[in-house]
Amino acid sequence: MKERIALIGPGRLGQAVGALLQQAGYPITAIVGRDQQRTRDAAQFIGASLMATTDLTRCNRAEVILCCVGDDQLAPLADALVDTLADSLAPTLIHFSGRHRADILRPADPRAAHWRVLSLHPLQTFASGEQGLNSLPGSFCAIEGHDDLFPLGAKLALELGCQPFRLRSEDKERYHAAACMASNFVTTLFHQATTLMAETLEDPAMATTVLAPIFQTAATNTLNLGPHKALTGPIVRGDIDTIRGHLNQLAEHNPERLPFYLELAEQTRQLALESERLAPEQATQLKELLGTFASKS
Numbered sequence: 001m002k003e004r005i006a007l008i009g010p011g012r013l014g015q016a017v018g019a020l021l022q023q024a025g026y027p028i029t030a031i032v033g034r035d036q037q038r039t040r041d042a043a044q045f046i047g048a049s050l051m052a053t054t055d056l057t058r059c060n061r062a063e064v065i066l067c068c069v070g071d072d073q074l075a076p077l078a079d080a081l082v083d084t085l086a087d088s089l090a091p092t093l094i095h096f097s098g099r100h101r102a103d104i105l106r107p108a109d110p111r112a113a114h115w116r117v118l119s120l121h122p123l124q125t126f127a128s129g130e131q132g133l134n135s136l137p138g139s140f141c142a143i144e145g146h147d148d149l150f151p152l153g154a155k156l157a158l159e160l161g162c163q164p165f166r167l168r169s170e171d172k173e174r175y176h177a178a179a180c181m182a183s184n185f186v187t188t189l190f191h192q193a194t195t196l197m198a199e200t201l202e203d204p205a206m207a208t209t210v211l212a213p214i215f216q217t218a219a220t221n222t223l224n225l226g227p228h229k230a231l232t233g234p235i236v237r238g239d240i241d242t243i244r245g246h247l248n249q250l251a252e253h254n255p256e257r258l259p260f261y262l263e264l265a266e267q268t269r270q271l272a273l274e275s276e277r278l279a280p281e282q283a284t285q286l287k288e289l290l291g292t293f294a295s296k297s
């Protein structure tokens with residue numbers, strides 16, 4: 001059975017999800033945006049141009065309402081839907097935020113007490129509808145909300161080409177913190193490395209280019225071998241003088257980068273120790289060295 005779907009918020013994620021479900025044969029009864037022209041363009045991308053509207057009440061014929069607005073707009077949107085869905089028997093509302101629990105879609109109003117709410121979070125990044133459309137298949141998708149709705153969430157995730165898995169509501173924020181570490185923080189780490197590298201090159205514009213292969217290999221090795229085996233470099237080798245050299249140079253030329261380096265060096269030291277590839281006495285010496293610089297920074 002393919003439920004009738006309304007989609008609110010046809011942005012980056014909404015366009016990708018809408019297009020994939022439309023291709024899978026789900027009837028789309030409304031695509032609701034804030035701006036008529038942007039909504040029309042998005043609906044055309046999804047393949048349901050006649051369903052474009054800025055009128056929220058057009059959602060009332062849908063069995064499943066996909067709320068694809070930004071995180072901060074979810075609660076106000078749910079409030080705004082109370083009147084629209086007053087006559088609906090058991091509407092199912094789904095959002096896609098990694099941060100919020102499903103129940104952000106259930107307003108305190110007693111008329112919303114029977115709403116069925118669910119969150120689906122694809123572990124993927126969407127810079128545009130087009131890119132999302134291509135990247136979603138093969139991704140994983142966390143499903144959180146009432147157990148009775150898990151089969152529906154799993155079915156929709158599979159239609160998007162994603163592998164569904166269940167997430168407990170109380171773990172949602174920590175789950176999202178982990179997802180941010182694996183995507184956003186990796187980007188920040190690379191930015192730190194390229195900025196420092198640029199200062200050392202005759203042609204600073206080459207920083208990203210020269211670091212790209214080593215960055216890609218480190219990521220691939222980490223995924224293929226696991227962190228304990230993939231780790232290389234002076235810390236796991238116990239080359240303490242090399243680390244001392246880094247710290248002296250950073251303290252002299254880039255003191256603002258020292259706390260970042262020291263924190264990651266300490267985390268790397270612990271990983272190296274755990275992997276049993278760094279001898280405990282060298283780990284202790286390294287800890288003392290890092291401590292000396294930490295007290296100065």
Ligand SMILES: NC(=O)c1ccc[n+]([C@@H]2O[C@H](COP(=O)([O-])OP(=O)(O)OC[C@H]3O[C@@H](n4cnc5c(N)ncnc54)[C@H](OP(=O)(O)O)[C@@H]3O)[C@@H](O)[C@H]2O)c1
Nearest residue numbers: 009010011012013032033034068069070071096097125126
């Ligand atoms: N992008 C990602 O990488 C990603 C990944 C996983 C999950 N998500 C989740 O997906 C959701 C959407 O994110 P996004 O990146 O797709 O955001 P986005 O590109 O900013 O899209 C949000 C859309 O919602 C529309 N909108 C906002 N308020 C509205 C309202 N009251 N009524 C109707 N339409 C409204 C916006 O219209 P305007 O054009 O008028 O602004 C826009 O089309 C978020 O919960 C986010 O956490 C995103």
